[in-house]
Amino acid sequence: MPVKHSQHLLREAAGTFLAVHAGSEIAVGGLLVSTVAVAAGWGLRNRMPGWAAASLRVAGLVSAIVVLACQARGAGWLTGVDRSVTMWLADHRNPTVDALALTVTNGFGPIVTTGLTAAFGLLVGMRSRSILNGLVIVCTVGGASLLCWLIKLVVERPRPPLLIQVTPETDFSFPSGHVTGAAALFGILAVIVGMVGSRLATLVIGAVGVLTVSAVALSRLYLGVHWLTDVLASVLLAAVVLMFAAALLPTMRVLPSALSPANNAAEKPY
Structure with missing residues (x-):
């Protein structure tokens, strides 16, 4: 035996x-x-x-x-890397960074991101005199957020343990809604500026977007409310939605000359 x-x-x-x-x-x-x-x-x-x-x-x-x-x-297999990263961050916390991470994560929560999306959509729509331009921003961020929510329901991944979370969250973890929303918002702004704006403006909005999304992703990891693969998947998801949006923009002709500084100058009376 x-x-x-x-x-x-x-x-x-x-x-x-x-x-x-x-x-x-x-x-x-x-x-x-x-x-x-x-x-x-x-x-x-x-x-x-x-x-x-x-x-x-x-x-x-x-x-x-x-x-x-x-x-x-x-x-x-990859979840082993998740645990290692999460535990390392939890072991290296301090009150100052805690406060900073909370500020960043609260600054790009669902409510704030929704408000920023609506504000930018309204601004772009008014600036270009076309409601479709504003809807492109709203639909891109909204579509990415909806897909994020649906994937959460399918994957059903638990959050990291409550004991290591700085701010308790108990809904599904994969992917991160905060990161998805921030990446989709700044991504579509960069796409639009890249199509009608100057190269410098595109670089500026792109750099701001990369820094912002990175800060949000790091804050979610640091606070112990997401795993590393959660935030990576969020960036990839936003990229997919942005590629569809970028492909549709020229077809839909929703980037009129009103957004272009050169054409705006041409419209001014002399």
């Missing part, structure tokens, strides 16, 4: 090892394929039809989100 019991335990251990090992290989392979698809779609954008290059990039981003979602739902 002891020998049979030992053999049974050995088989279970071997099965667990193979399952984890296979899961890690699938995850790494999936992320590698995703990276290659995105890189190919970007690098070959001038050598293939625009829709084909965009499709490659979207497929790569979506597949990466699927890999992260499967890992999050099934407590896969």
Whole structure:
């Protein structure tokens, strides 16, 4: 009996090892394929039809989100990295950084992001004399947030333990709504400015967006309310929505000349 019991335990251990090992290989392979698809779609954008290059990039981003979602739902290999990052941050907290992280995360919560989206949408709509321009911003951020909520319901990933959370949150964790909203908002602003504004303005709004989204993501990790893969998936999700928005903007002709400084100058009476 002891020998049979030992053999049974050995088989279970071997099965667990193979399952984890296979899961890690699938995850790494999936992320590698995703990276290659995105890189190919970007690098070959001038050598293939625009829709084909965009499709490659979207497929790569979506597949990466699927890999992260499967890992999050099934407590896969990547979740070990999540735990390590979360525990390291929890062990290196101090009151000053706590207050700063709370300020950042509250500054880009759902209510504030909704208000900023409405304000920017109204501003762009009035500036361009077209309600469609404002709706592009609202629909982009709203669509990204809706997809984020639906993915949360599908993946059903628990938050980090309440004991390590600075501000308690108990709803589903994957992906992060804060990061998704911030990335979608600043992303669509950068896309619009890039289409009709100067290069300097595009660089400025892009830099502000990167810094803001990074700060929000770090604050969510630091406060112990999200895992690393949550915020990574949020950025990828926002990128997918932004690619669709960027593709639709020229087709919908919702960027009239009223947004262009050069054309505005041409309209002034002399």
